[in-house]
Amino acid sequence: MKLTLLKYKKLIIVFSFFFFPLIFISVFKVDYNLIAPGYNDNVNGFIEVNSEYESKGSFHTTSVISIKGITYLQYLLGSKEDKVFVAPFPEYYDNIVVSDLKVMSYLMKNDSIYTSLIVGISNTGYEIEYESFLTVYLTWNYLEDDTLEIGDKILDVKKDGVSINISDINCEDTVVFTVLRGEDTLDFELTKNLVTDTTCGIGISTDIFSTILDTDVEYNLIESLTSGPSGGLMQSLYIYNQLTTYDYSLGLKIGGTGTISVEGNVGAIGGVEQKIYTSAMHNIDIFFVPFAGGNYDNAMEAYKNISTDMIIVGVDTFSDAVNYLANQLIEHGGDLND
Amino acid sequence: MTKEKCIIKLHNHYEPSQLLKSFFAGLLFFTVPSSLIGLLFANIVVLYVPYLIYLLLALYIGLVLISLFSNKVLIETLLNYQDKSLEINYKIIYNKLVIISISLITISVIIGYLIYLSIN
16 A cells, blocks of 8 residues: 555645645635525426416516525635625624524525415405414524524514514513514514613514415425525415416416515515526526516616526516416417407 | 456455555545545535536546546556466456546446435
């Protein structure tokens, strides 16, 4: 063995010259986030809706690769790559546990699926009963210990025994949160303290979380590793299409992005440029983008950099997307009065 | 000389420690570069997920080439302990080792890809 090592001494020296620096930059982490093109997932891969109607085309959500804390090698490669977005950690990372963002992201994904079912089903006239709670999505480091947790459903907020909205809590007010955690109802007394010289906070980020109580429609949810709420619009369209006589898919690959609310409003998302690149790579025919948050403008900027036949359609609401597809259906010889 | 006879002879004419040292020499020359390739792959693949299949192919080719070289090192180490009177066909042993290692790499890459498909 010694003889063998001696025989390859030069090779080992040259190899070591590259090996150790490469190992170092592949392991050493920097405080940067990365967003890169990812996948187009057919919605029927994770939501199954029992339906008698057949769809010739398909509806796709678009996900990107989002990494919080990247290696130096990824930083170097990502900075040189046009389709990859690299940015330093935002300042608010100092006040949260970064891994909690992943938990929040899965919570958002679950909400987006239930909200999509609510929007898709209710727009087709089927019965659906649901409930929505203001829910804790993220806790901040300055939240008092052993109080609220991610996933807590806020039932009530009382100041001096009177119910108030969270937005009405003033600086240095002490309020009582009544929350539902699993089966238990818990009370926590919290004070909105000064966080910086100019801002106050309790230490939570909240949003609506909806769940379905009962519906006429049979559906099945399949676990997937993607997270985040950006599939809301496309999931709603897929569910709607499954439950209507007309095939709004037009036999095409329809993609898109955007959150959905129970009212059918389409909200802004992050990484829209990477979603455009991803969808173009996967031969998506029509891509819906929210107008909200400048998403449409950013999408069109990215669109200019690629060569594709994909059509970008800006939307504000679920109805905008349905109307666009309905018009396309009519243009292609379909009749919605059939 | 059949392949089986060849292996039997190898066992008869080498000390277990010599076989073990030769194996470890080959393993060392496989593990170190392939761990670097694996680490680079893990770093790069997240930036180019839509091109995963091509990156996987590059990883596969890289591992196969490394295995060819590491098996050569294993045989060379065995030859260092060689008694000149032995009539061992090292070429056959090398071919057999290459087939085994390429099969293992192929199975590992296919299983890895199937796991990736199943979770996506």
